[in-house]
Amino acid sequence: xxxxLKILLIEDDKVDARNFERVLSNIxxxxxxxxxxxxxxxxxxxxxxKYDLVFLDNHLRGTNGLELLKLIRSLGIDVPVIxxxxxxxxxxxxxxxxxxxxxxxxxxxxxxxxxxxCISNCVRVSELERKKKETExxxxxxxxxxRVYYFKYTNYFICFR
Numbered sequence: 001x002x003x004x005l006k007i008l009l010i011e012d013d014k015v016d017a018r019n020f021e022r023v024l025s026n027i028x029x030x031x032x033x034x035x036x037x038x039x040x041x042x043x044x045x046x047x048x049x050k051y052d053l054v055f056l057d058n059h060l061r062g063t064n065g066l067e068l069l070k071l072i073r074s075l076g077i078d079v080p081v082i083x084x085x086x087x088x089x090x091x092x093x094x095x096x097x098x099x100x101x102x103x104x105x106x107x108x109x110x111x112x113x114x115x116x117x118c119i120s121n122c123v124r125v126s127e128l129e130r131k132k133k134e135t136e137x138x139x140x141x142x143x144x145x146x147r148v149y150y151f152k153y154t155n156y157f158i159c160f161r
Contacts, residue, residue, distance in 0.1 A: 005031045005123070006050065010042030010068070011057040011084070016107060020055065020084070026112040027119065039063045046072060051079050053122060056101075058085035058092070066096060073100040080122040084110065102126070 007024070011017045017035045024033065036042035039060045046054060054072075058065040065083055072081065080102040085092070088106030096104050102122045105114065 005029060005052040005119070007031050007033050007053045007055065008042065008045060008049075008051045009033070009035045009055045010039065010060070010065075011035065011055070012037050012060050013057070016057070016084075016086075019107075020110065023110055023112055023115050027116045029116075029119070039068045043068065043071065046077055046079065047075070052126075053119065054079050054081045056081050056083050058083055058087065058096075066092075066099060069096065069099050069101055080126045082118060082122060 009017060009020055011020065014037070017037070021033060021035070024031065034045065036045050039062060042054075042056070045051075056065045056069060060068065065085070069081055069083070072079070081100065082103045082105060083093075083096045083101045084105050084107055086107045088104075088108070093104040102125065103118050105118060
C-alpha cells in the first residue's frame with residue numbers, strides 16, 4: 001500500500017470532515033492530513049503547498065466543487081482531485097471527470113475499503129502520468145539531439161562533395 005501521503009480535504013461540513021478523517025485513519029497508510037473548511041482556504045493551501053491527493057466536497061458554501069476544480073486546473077495545478085459528495089448522480093460524476101477529477105465517491109459509500117482502493121488507484125495513475133511526462137520530455141530532447149547530429153553530419157558531407 002502507498003505511504004507518506006500528503007492529503008488535503010476541502011469540506012465545509014465539520015461532521016463530514018471528522019468522518020472522512022476517521023475512515024482515512026483506518027487505512028493502512030502513513031499520511032499528513034489537512035482540512036480546509038472553505039474553497040478559498042483550500043485554494044490558497046493548494047497554491048502554497050504540494051499535495052499528493054486532494055479530496056473535494058461538491059457542495060461548498062459560496063461556490064461548488066466543480067467551479068473550484070476548474071479553477072485548480074486552469075492554474076495548472078496538477079494534483080489528483082477526488083470528489084466526495086452527498087448528492088451523487090451520474091451526470092455530475094461525468095462532468096467532474098471531464099473537468100479533470102481523478103475519481104468521484106458518494107459519501108454514502110465512503111468506507112475504509114472503498115477509500116483505500118480509491119487512494120491506491122489515484123496514486124498509481126498519478127505516478128504513471130508523471131513517468132509518462134518525464135519520458136516524453138526525454139524523447140523530445142533525444143529527437144532534438146538527433147536532428148542536430150544529423151544536421152552536422154549532412155553539412156559535413158555537403159562541404160566535402
